[in-house]
């Protein structure tokens with residue numbers, strides 16, 4: 001399976017592209033058998049306006065993700081639109097795609113024990129159909145196991161010959177008879193067991209064990225399998241959180257204030273909020289709660305001159321514009337012109353005029369701007385993205401152990417380049433949506449060693465005062481893990497230029 005190919009990173013910012021088609025329903029962690037916890041529709045064989053069912057839609061997406069390396073989130077969104085499924089069925093298709101990709105390690109480990117000729121010999125769609133069906137059997141208690149098997153057999157009949165549907169039936173019925181799965185061999189180490197139970201590559205488990213200890217590493221793995229909440233950031237230049245929350249509640253939306261960000265509202269079961277009038281009118285942006293902390297860390301004030309080095313699609317730029325009450329100036333740069341255009345679109349939608357955009361390599365911003373000319377600079381760096389696995393489970397299987405070291409060199413260079421543009425007394429914030437020390441604490445520590453004119457003010461910041469008891473200190477920055485607040489994993493370091 002292959003996945004994101006953008007500039008070395010998934011976006012840690014505005015998640016408009018992620019799972020906008022429907023909401024994944026909750027499910028419990030695997031405890032040797034079939035855990036409960038699912039909500040919503042069992043889907044059945046109901047089809048959408050185009051005559052395609054939730055399971056067929058999910059199967060097509062899974063096959064194309066595995067065969068063609070398509071992005072699951074982008075492909076799912078377009079497939080859901082084409083299939084014109086009901087909201088409930090769109091939710092089921094979303095759950096099936098993300099859940100199957102997320103649990104792939106475990107599902108294929110189990111299937112190997114039941115497919116005598118080996119999974120590699122199966123046609124890709126049959127392999128994906130088995131995984132998708134086993135996912136329902138093992139993880140979705142709202143779908144009766146026999147219904148999952150029947151649906152799989154019907155789908156196999158429609159797509160293949162009788163031999164295939166017979167094989168699918170035989171494999172899945174043997175699974176049902178087998179009892180609690182997966183069966184973990186006695187001789188497996190803790191690391192192998194954790195990787196298998198929580199469906200992660202072994203190298204990630206080992207790396208997080210080394211970085212955070214075994215218990216925390218296991219908690220990260222568990223949290224990565226939880227469906228992410230939908231959260232929105234209130235545009236405080238247009239309304240207040242209380243006012244928007246009241247409006248949502250009065251319209252029957254299940255919404256609550258974010259515990260993590262004073263600008264956030266966590267919403268359940270409201271479908272795709274990017275289609276709402278609140279979104280269209282610029283009252284809110286869809287953004288993960290951890291992402292909302294970054295602009296708060298930058299603390300830009302009205303009238304300031306601000307630079308956002310790697311800014312697209314603009315989630316944090318626009319948040320900074322809101323915090324500045326649209327007074328002052330923000331230059332939002334991104335390497336790719338088409339992505340920089342997304343920032344302008346968002347600024348326009350939110351009614352923010354203080355944001356200018358440009359495209360180019362952030363390593364060359366020194367050619368465009370004078371040294372020491374910005375009050376605030378944000379470097380939300382391209383990274384390996386291991387903090388956003390809940391939204392992009394493909395990352396588990398596409399990322400490689402050597403990726404962090406490969407991108408760390410660029411991150412260091414970007415930080416040096418951005419630092420030259422900060423005024424004395426100004427603030428430079430370095431953030432990533434990953435958990436890897438090579439891209440986080442190590443980058444900031446080596447930067448501070450090279451640049452005596454800067455000091456970390458992370459641990460004297462209001463943000464740390466508010467969150468410090470619940471998140472980790474790592475090097476000179478703070479590390480938010482997905483289990484801390486059920487939000488994305490993020491690293492934030494706040495650096496001040498003490499002198500020229």
Ligand SMILES: C[S@@+](CC[C@H](N)C(=O)[O-])C[C@H]1O[C@@H](n2cnc3c(N)ncnc32)[C@H](O)[C@@H]1O
Pocket residue numbers: 007009010011012013014291309310311312313314315316317333334335336339360361362363380381382383
């Ligand atoms: C983590 S994302 C930024 C997310 C953004 N801050 C937000 O909140 O919406 C990193 C961005 O860096 C951009 N990028 C990668 N390498 C770059 C470079 N050398 N110069 C400028 N931008 C770069 C990517 O195109 C990507 O949009």
